[in-house]
Amino acid sequence: MATAEIFRALGDPIRLEMVQRLTRGGRCTITTISEGLGVTRQGARKHLQVLADARVVALQPEGRDVLVSLEPESLDQAKLFIAEIERRWDARLDALRRFVEE
């Protein structure tokens, strides 16, 4: 349960874009997921390894390429935490509004 690691893994624009591509569905390999991101294949592999270490993605060799898939459970945990912080601020700002408008 290393949610902090998940946040660190996602705290990079290239890795975030990779994950967003995965959430749109479809088959992704290292080749397709790094298309147009301006990274070398080796660079893409390193980014994906960070995501794999945080269990955000799973990597599965397929011929000469590697199949990349999401591990949805990890992502849900990260989203859960963000959602919880947002929920708290929603409640606090409502309380602030009630206080200053009374």
Added chain:
Amino acid sequence: MSLSIQDSIEKEIVVRASKERVYAALTTPDQLAKWFPIGVEGTLDAGDRPVFDFGEYGKFKIFVVAANPYDYFAYRCVPGSVYCPQGFLGDVLEHPNTLVEFTLEAVAGGTRVLVKESGIAALSAEIIEKTLAGNDAGWSFMINRLEEYLNNE
């Protein structure tokens, strides 16, 4: 840390009150205690380390980063701590913390209050787990919020 939704969250509301009124609600200990913690020990000027009292959830020392009337108020805290019964009275700056910033802007009929909490990505796994584990009471509400969140992506 690059800009990404995972490291920070932003929320805003427009209230029917002046900037001066909202600023006082944020930075006057007695007034802050009316809507946020149930008590505030100490003062809320830049560099101060007051204690927020969350009653049964404990007492938590924060660090005031800036207090610029009537535009900006910012502090650092160890979050998730609202759900740590033992509280947090150590040095905030020596622990993984988040920066909470309130920015006030005058708009027609009132004030826009923008709150931003950043530094989330660097929090320890322990804090995050405690936060999630302590949320039983608000669980169903949170799930609804989560669905909205996912649907809006």
